[in-house]
Amino acid sequence: MPLASLDEIVSANKVPVLFGKTAGLPTVAANTWTSYFAATGFGTSAPANLTLATAADGAKPNGTTPGAMWLIEPPTPTYKWQLLSATMHANVLGMALIYDRVWHGGSYTPVSGAYSFTETPDMTEYGGLGYTLFVEVATAISAAAHTLTIVLRHNDGSTSTNTVVINASSPVGRMIPVPIVSTAPRDIKNIVSISGSASPPTGTFNLVLARPIFSFAVVAATAAVLADMVVTGMQIVEPDACLAVAFFNPTGTTAPLITGALVFAEGAP
Amino acid sequence: MSLTFADLSNAFSELVQGSKPATLGATANLWATASFQPGAYNWPSISSAVTGATGALLTSATTGALAFPATLTGRTSGSLLLRRVALNLTSANARIVLLSDRVWHYIAVPVVGAYGLTGMADLATGLRAGLAPWLEVATALGATPGVQTLVLEHEDASTSTWTATPPATAVNAAVPFLCTSGVNRSPIKRAVSLTGTTATTGNLCVSLQAPIVAIPGSLQPLGNLLHGIALGARPLRRDACVVASVYLEGTSPLLPLSLEFAVT
Numbered sequence: 001m002p003l004a005s006l007d008e009i010v011s012a013n014k015v016p017v018l019f020g021k022t023a024g025l026p027t028v029a030a031n032t033w034t035s036y037f038a039a040t041g042f043g044t045s046a047p048a049n050l051t052l053a054t055a056a057d058g059a060k061p062n063g064t065t066p067g068a069m070w071l072i073e074p075p076t077p078t079y080k081w082q083l084l085s086a087t088m089h090a091n092v093l094g095m096a097l098i099y100d101r102v103w104h105g106g107s108y109t110p111v112s113g114a115y116s117f118t119e120t121p122d123m124t125e126y127g128g129l130g131y132t133l134f135v136e137v138a139t140a141i142s143a144a145a146h147t148l149t150i151v152l153r154h155n156d157g158s159t160s161t162n163t164v165v166i167n168a169s170s171p172v173g174r175m176i177p178v179p180i181v182s183t184a185p186r187d188i189k190n191i192v193s194i195s196g197s198a199s200p201p202t203g204t205f206n207l208v209l210a211r212p213i214f215s216f217a218v219v220a221a222t223a224a225v226l227a228d229m230v231v232t233g234m235q236i237v238e239p240d241a242c243l244a245v246a247f248f249n250p251t252g253t254t255a256p257l258i259t260g261a262l263v264f265a266e267g268a269p
Numbered sequence: 270m271s272l273t274f275a276d277l278s279n280a281f282s283e284l285v286q287g288s289k290p291a292t293l294g295a296t297a298n299l300w301a302t303a304s305f306q307p308g309a310y311n312w313p314s315i316s317s318a319v320t321g322a323t324g325a326l327l328t329s330a331t332t333g334a335l336a337f338p339a340t341l342t343g344r345t346s347g348s349l350l351l352r353r354v355a356l357n358l359t360s361a362n363a364r365i366v367l368l369s370d371r372v373w374h375y376i377a378v379p380v381v382g383a384y385g386l387t388g389m390a391d392l393a394t395g396l397r398a399g400l401a402p403w404l405e406v407a408t409a410l411g412a413t414p415g416v417q418t419l420v421l422e423h424e425d426a427s428t429s430t431w432t433a434t435p436p437a438t439a440v441n442a443a444v445p446f447l448c449t450s451g452v453n454r455s456p457i458k459r460a461v462s463l464t465g466t467t468a469t470t471g472n473l474c475v476s477l478q479a480p481i482v483a484i485p486g487s488l489q490p491l492g493n494l495l496h497g498i499a500l501g502a503r504p505l506r507r508d509a510c511v512v513a514s515v516y517l518e519g520t521s522p523l524l525p526l527s528l529e530f531a532v533t
Contacts, residue, residue, distance in 0.1 A: 015399025
């Protein structure tokens with residue numbers, strides 16, 4: 001049922017979802033987002049690396065996918081979850097993004113021209129709204145930049161052609177947001193096609209469609225973050241979400257050790 | 270009976286009139302600084318006695334658990350809700366403090382092959398929500414015992430396999446098990462078997478625990494007064510075996526901790 005009162009929130013609390021990324025930490029490049037998807041935490045074993053083996057149209061991971069935060073209670077068929085509180089500690093200043101990995105595809109080897117890629121299914125999670133598309137470097141890119149051209153379809157049926165540059169020598173784990181050129185609409189219904197610039201580098205990358213859930217601002221190294229239901233905005237989270245962490249280090253290249261917990265209440269329609 | 274927001278204030282009045290808040294900080298050896306292991310989680314000083322083949326179900330009466338005042342233990346019905354946490358972090362090395370309801374554990378000497386963990390009965394349905402397995406060093410080990418493999422059975426009768434390697438040989442060092450096959454969100458109802466790779470002296474402990482709250486460490490040593498609702502605390506069983514853990518870097522902190530519970 002929808003959570004309409006504090007009483008209902010108290011009764012609807014679920015067991016906290018612990019997340020800790022304490023081993024297998026990624027290499028961090030300053031002033032970029034870095035994926036923690038392959039770092040070791042709680043629940044499911046972390047993947048050996050960021051290399052994906054998805055179908056031609058990618059895959060929709062979930063809470064049991066290796067690398068995801070372990071959503072400890074079963075998903076329910078009727079109601080969604082809402083983020084009630086969030087706590088986190090990181091020993092490096094920066095920003096940690098908790099996001100639902102709604103879809104991912106890869107790993108792709110850079111090519112000149114059209115990629116071997118099949119148009120993805122429609123994205124219906126979260127009402128098809130609020131996604132950010134990232135390039136995630138799976139194996140290090142050699143000393144040449146690569147420009148991707150990505151055709152996206154929007155919920156009104158229109159398409160847009162968007163470009164993003166994977167910088168030369170991008171390290172494993174670098175996450176690069178893809179700017180969307182369409183001014184209206186800016187939502188993403190699915191990914192239609194990918195093509196690459198000439199003289200492609202070696203290395204591999206993934207595409208990740210992320211639904212941001214919460215951002216932890218770590219204002220100083222080892223500063224704690226504690227957000228209650230007002231601060232979290234009680235964001236709706238799909239109960240089968242593939243929750244993951246990315247970190248932005250604005251001052252150096254140290255990968256922080258991250259520990260924390262998310263508490264959900266069940267009841268969003 | 271469901272807890273309501275109004276219960277918090279009503280029940281708290283009863284609690285302060287009838288008893289002092291339960292206190293962890295005064296519990297002997299729970300926060301013994303010498304036995305905390307840096308670079309690891311620490312689940313200190315719950316009873317470390319070797320258990321029988323089925324392990325042991327744990328309650329607030331278990332040695333080392335949060336000692337509940339009579340206001341709580343004298344009740345025959347209702348639930349608990351963590352209302353307030355007072356935590357004094359005396360070191361910035363404490364990365365996070367976890368409070369959990371420790372439902373069950375099994376303690377034995379490390380062996381090669383199958384441990385004597387057999388015949389564990391199904392946990393009562395009300396104890397299964399949110400359980401996750403942990404591996405701890407219950408008493409200091411003579412050598413690193415290597416990977417431990419735990420097989421769990423779920424409510425839907427499926428099984429899952431989990432592995433963990435003790436992060437140290439010293440007492441209290443702990444690590445969560447990670448699921449390597451049979452990943453399943455159906456609640457855990459019992460442990461089926463445990464397998465080791467190295468025989469040594471000392472004791473390892475496998476436990477099933479449900480998190481209550483996670484309290485992040487801070488930049489500077491400081492005292493925190495945190496509201497249980499803000500932390501997302503959920504109702505607990507009345508005789509919960511409440512224990513605390515810290516993930517530590519560097520030298521050991523002292524962590525005086527006091528909890529207050531609302532009851533219905």
